Amino acid sequence: MKTAEIKLLVTLDDQNMPEQITWQSTDGNNEDAVPVKAMNLAVWDHNYKNTMHINLWTKDMPVDEMKRFFHETLLTLGDSFLKATGETNIIEDLRDYCAHFADKMEITR
Template structure:
C-alpha cells in the first residue's frame, strides 16, 4: 500500500492570525515547502455525519485574490461532485445550477474578464 503525507505549516502572529502558510507533499516532485496565501480544508466525519473544516488566510491575502480563490473553489467543488456522483441524474442537473451560480458570482465579484 502506498502512503503520502501532506504537511501544512502555519506561522501565527501574537494574535493568532496567520502570517504565513506553507505546504509540502511527500508524493510531490518539489521537496521544499511551497507558500500559500489561503487554504480551505474539509474532512468528512463518518461517525458524526458532518464536515470538519479549517479555513485560513494570511493577513496579506489581497481581496481580489480571495474573490478568485472562492470562485475557483466553487468551480472545483462542482467538478469533484460530478466525479464523485457518477451518472446520478439529479447530481448532473444540480451541477448546471452551480455552474450558473459560479458565473453569477464571477460577474458580481469581477473575477473573470467579460467576453465581448
C-alpha cells in the first residue's frame, strides 16, 4: 500500500492572522514548500456526519484573486461532485451559477 503526506504550514502574526501559507506533498512535484495566498480544506467526518473546514487566506491576498479563487473552487467542486455522483442536472445548474458569479464579480479568463 502507498501513502502520501500533505503538509500545510501557516505562519501567523501577533493577531493570529495568516501572514504566509505554504504546502508540500510527498506525492507531487513540489519537494520544497510552495507558498500560496489562500486555501480551503474540507474533510467529511463519517462518525458525526458533518464537514469540518479550514478556510484561510493571507493578509495580502488581493480581492480580485480571491474572487477568482472562489470561482475556480466552485467549478472544481462541481466537477468533483459530478465525478463522485454522476448527477448531471444539478451540475448544469451549478455551472450556470458559476457563470453568473463570474459576471457579477467581473472575472475574466
